[in-house]
Amino acid sequence: MNGKKSEIKMSRREFLGLSALGLGISLAGARPATAVRAASPDEVAILYDPVKCVGCKACQMACKRWNRLPNESTDPLRIYESPWGLSAITWNIIKLRRTEVGWHFFNYQCMHCADAACVEVCPTGALSHDPLGFVSLDRDKCNGCGYCTQFCPYGVPHLQVANLLTGEAKSAKCTLCQDRLWAGIGGPSCAEVCPVGALTWGKRGELLEKARARVTELQSRGMNARIYGENEAGGLHRLSILLDEPEQYGLPSVPKTPAFARAWQRVIQPLGNVAFGAALVGILGAFLFVRRKIRMEEVR
Amino acid sequence: MTVQLKGRAEAITIQWIPKYTFMERLGHWLHTATFVPLAVTGMILYFPFLQPLAQGEAGLLIRLVHRIAAVIFGLLPILYFIIQPRRLLLNIREFLPNKDDLGWLKGAPAYYLLGRHEAMPPQGRFNAGEKMNGLVMIIAWFVFGLTGLPMWFGKGVIPPELYRWLVVFHDLAMIVSVCMFLVHLYLAVAHPLMWAGLVSMRFGVTSADYAAEHHAKWYYGPKRAMEIWEAKKREAAQH
Ligand code: HEM
Numbered sequence: 001m002n003g004k005k006s007e008i009k010m011s012r013r014e015f016l017g018l019s020a021l022g023l024g025i026s027l028a029g030a031r032p033a034t035a036v037r038a039a040s041p042d043e044v045a046i047l048y049d050p051v052k053c054v055g056c057k058a059c060q061m062a063c064k065r066w067n068r069l070p071n072e073s074t075d076p077l078r079i080y081e082s083p084w085g086l087s088a089i090t091w092n093i094i095k096l097r098r099t100e101v102g103w104h105f106f107n108y109q110c111m112h113c114a115d116a117a118c119v120e121v122c123p124t125g126a127l128s129h130d131p132l133g134f135v136s137l138d139r140d141k142c143n144g145c146g147y148c149t150q151f152c153p154y155g156v157p158h159l160q161v162a163n164l165l166t167g168e169a170k171s172a173k174c175t176l177c178q179d180r181l182w183a184g185i186g187g188p189s190c191a192e193v194c195p196v197g198a199l200t201w202g203k204r205g206e207l208l209e210k211a212r213a214r215v216t217e218l219q220s221r222g223m224n225a226r227i228y229g230e231n232e233a234g235g236l237h238r239l240s241i242l243l244d245e246p247e248q249y250g251l252p253s254v255p256k257t258p259a260f261a262r263a264w265q266r267v268i269q270p271l272g273n274v275a276f277g278a279a280l281v282g283i284l285g286a287f288l289f290v291r292r293k294i295r296m297e298e299v300r
Numbered sequence: 301m302t303v304q305l306k307g308r309a310e311a312i313t314i315q316w317i318p319k320y321t322f323m324e325r326l327g328h329w330l331h332t333a334t335f336v337p338l339a340v341t342g343m344i345l346y347f348p349f350l351q352p353l354a355q356g357e358a359g360l361l362i363r364l365v366h367r368i369a370a371v372i373f374g375l376l377p378i379l380y381f382i383i384q385p386r387r388l389l390l391n392i393r394e395f396l397p398n399k400d401d402l403g404w405l406k407g408a409p410a411y412y413l414l415g416r417h418e419a420m421p422p423q424g425r426f427n428a429g430e431k432m433n434g435l436v437m438i439i440a441w442f443v444f445g446l447t448g449l450p451m452w453f454g455k456g457v458i459p460p461e462l463y464r465w466l467v468v469f470h471d472l473a474m475i476v477s478v479c480m481f482l483v484h485l486y487l488a489v490a491h492p493l494m495w496a497g498l499v500s501m502r503f504g505v506t507s508a509d510y511a512a513e514h515h516a517k518w519y520y521g522p523k524r525a526m527e528i529w530e531a532k533k534r535e536a537a538q539h
Contacts, residue, residue, distance in 0.1 A: 088456065123351045143359050145345075150460040167363035169456060190481040239376035268468055272346070272475040283486045286413060289493065293414055 027155075039114035039235030041205025043133025044181060046191050046238045053198035055080075055094055059190035063092035063109075066177055067156060076248035082165040087158035091174040092190050093116050099244035100224055106240075107199065109148055109190065110156045110174035115234030118157055119159045125165060126171065127157075133204065133237045134176035134269040144169030153233065154253035176237065204237060211239055217241070312483055316505040323387065327380050331437075334373035339478050341366040348473060367452060374445050381521070394426055395434035404428030415493060418536040422516035422525035429487070436480045443473040465486075 039045075064071070071089060082130075083090050092109045112134040119127045121137060126141035127148055133142040137157075148157040148171050157173040177188040186192055191201035200207065211227045218225035223243050229236030233255045246253050320328075341362045344350045348486065354362060381388045403421035405428065410419035444490075447470040450458060458466075487494050496514075500506040511518065516525035 024330040123348065143355050145354075146455065146460065146463065149456075150464045155460070161456045162358075162528060165364055165367060166455065167367070167452070167455065168360050227394065268471050268475075269348070271422050275475050279482045283482060287486065287490055290413060290415075 037115040037129065037234045039133060039204055039237065041203060041208070042205045043114075043236040043237060044187075044201065045112070045133065045204035045207050045239055046109075046176070046188055046199060046201045047207040048209055049198050049200075049211075049239075049241050050104055050106050050243065051218060051241070052196050052272065053094070053105040053107065054196055055096075056195065057094055059094050059107060059199055060090075060094060061190040062193035064090070064175070066180070067091060068174075084172075086158065088154060088158040088170075088172040090170070097249055099248045100243075101243050104243070107190075109238060110152050110176070111229065111233070112174075112176060112237030112257075113233035113255070114237070117151040117153060117233075121147040123147065126144055131179065134181075134239075135173075135177065136176050137171065137173060139170050139172075140177060142170045144171065145250050146171070148173075151257050153252055153257055204239070205237075207239055207271045211241060216243060221245075250281045315508040317508050317511060318504060319500040319506040319511070320504045321387070322504065323380065323384055324527065325501055327376060328501055330372070330376055334369045334376070335477075335481065337369045338373055339363055339474065339481070341369070342474055344472075344477070346474065370444075370448055370452075374441075374448075377441060391434075394424070395426070395431045395438065397431060397435070401428035401431065402426065412487075412493065416536075418529075418532045422520075422522070422529050423514060425518040427514065427517055431516070432456075433480055436477060440473045440477040445470055447457050447473070456495065 003047040035209075061082050064116040069089045069091065069125040072087065075084065078084065081095055085095075086093055092107070094107050095284070096103055099105045114129070116127070116129065116135045119129055122128075122145050122295070123145060124141045126138045126143070128136050128138070130136040134200055144159060144161075144167065146159045146169065147216045149155075157171045160172050162170065177190075180186055180189065187201035188199075195201070200210075208227070210231060211257070215225045215227055226242050227239060228242045228246055228251060229239040240251075241250075242251075244251060272294065315450060344353045344362050345366075353359075377388070384537070400421065404423065407421060408429065409418040410416045445468040449471065451466050452461065452464065488497050494516075496506045497509040506515075512520070519525070520528065
């Protein structure tokens with residue numbers, strides 16, 4: 001104790017053991033990388049053609065009715081665009097958009113990506129890729145963490161808080177009327193109800209062909225038409241015909257998970273693991289070491 | 301107050317002197333009693349491999365406990381401020397860093413790992429490590445509150461991007477404060493040199509010898525403490 005030089009001694013076994021423990025703690029939270037998925041032609045999809053759409057909102061109504069979604073209060077100043085956007089109780093909506101060709105209608109719903117960020121981040125498996133192609137949501141499994149709302153490049157899922165005290169919440173979004181598809185009753189109610197064929201449903205491969213033909217036709221009429229959703233995010237199961245750049249519709253040309261969302265998983269989680277690992281190993285090491293170096297009998 | 305412990309060969313006399321007020325100790329332990337459940341329930345939500353525990357009914361219970369503990373955790377400093385505003389400000393002032401604290405940082409490894417007393421410059425009522433702990437906890441209290449309250453009442457309402465950032469800062473505060481807490485816990489309950497720390501936080505008193513050794517600037521006053529330390533260093537150098 002009295003100023004005599006001491007050196008740090010630790011057996012190799014202890015050192016290796018502590019290092020392994022630290023590494024183990026650091027890796028405990030790591031998540032394996034998932035392969036990129038791609039859509040296949042036989043899967044179910046919806047095609048939306050804004051040139052045919054008359055903005056009657058029948059799709060919006062049918063969606064509410066089939067999925068038993070309550071109505072939202074209406075803003076009298078925005079008589080047409082009401083409700084204002086997708087929400088936990090509005091899964092399908094028609095909005096007005098101004099593009100190259102002027103004002104026209106555009107329908108928004110879940111894009112049902114083949115490689116969906118929401119599925120990737122969902123910790124409970126509530127969101128999953130259905131064999132039929134769409135992104136299914138099992139509300140019973142959902143624990144309301146809200147990651148899907150943060151990671152979706154289209155801002156589609158919304159959280160519905162059921163209880164402020166327990167934080168109980170459920171994610172909500174269009175499921176392509178999964179119950180109808182599973183039961184074989186028919187297709188998504190929005191597409192079934194559309195009186196003008198703006199929303200149609202069927203096999204994705206066939207819809208793509210139809211879309212290509214339609215795009216050629218619209219181009220020959222002088223419109224800057226294109227397909228949106230063929231390859232975006234692994235291929236969408238909600239295909240759209242656009243008459244302008246995707247950005248004019250508020251759609252990303254390259255759908256990306258917002259960087260801030262990744263920051264948490266890629267940086268904060270590993271950082272936390274390393275910090276906890278280092279703290280625990282350091283303390284355990286110090287404990288073992290100090291126990292031998294400093295004797296209680298000599299301490300005042 | 302003097303307590304005598306009579307062993308077989310000799311009598312050890314410990315002279316106890318007051319160190320912490322009742323309110324300081326009550327505040328410290330209530331803070332601990334809410335911080336630990338907050339950290340435990342928070343980490344269950346944070347670690348992906350603990351996710352199974354955050355599911356279903358269990359998940360709701362965990363979030364409920366987190367919120368109840370958070371209310372008390374958040375109110376404690378406010379109550380302390382209402383009851384003893386001057387004390388709180390004094391405490392916060394005690395935690396503010398100054399350049400003497402660098403000496404602690406330099407001496408800490410030799411002191412805490414090898415028990416070399418002469419490596420450690422004299423410390424005040426809180427040593428620089430305890431000051432750091434205190435300061436981190438004060439800052440963390442603000443960060444937890446400023447991010448946690450909107451996370452609580454803004455879930456599903458505030459934009460997801462903003463929510464995500466709130467969680468990131470809530471998590472960072474957790475990582476830093478829990479690491480700090482672990483080191484603090486080890487030093488308080490297991491480190492041989494720090495034996496009187498736990499006693500004083502429980503009963504409010506500390507051994508005079510211990511105070512002279514570990515909190516010399518508080519015990520002797522800064523000037524006298526430095527003189528004693530210089531002498532100790534000279535003595536150690538001669539050996
Ligand atoms: C004023 C005090 C605090 C408030 C108001 C607060 C509030 C909250 C809320 C509302 C959540 C979200 C829970 C949910 O998913 O429903 C949360 C999560 C969390 N809290 Fe706190 N909290 C506080 C203090 C603390 C403390 C002291 C710690 C740890 C030492 C902590 C660690 C965490 C962690 C790790 C999470 C999980 C975040 C994630 O999802 O990654 N909190 N807190």
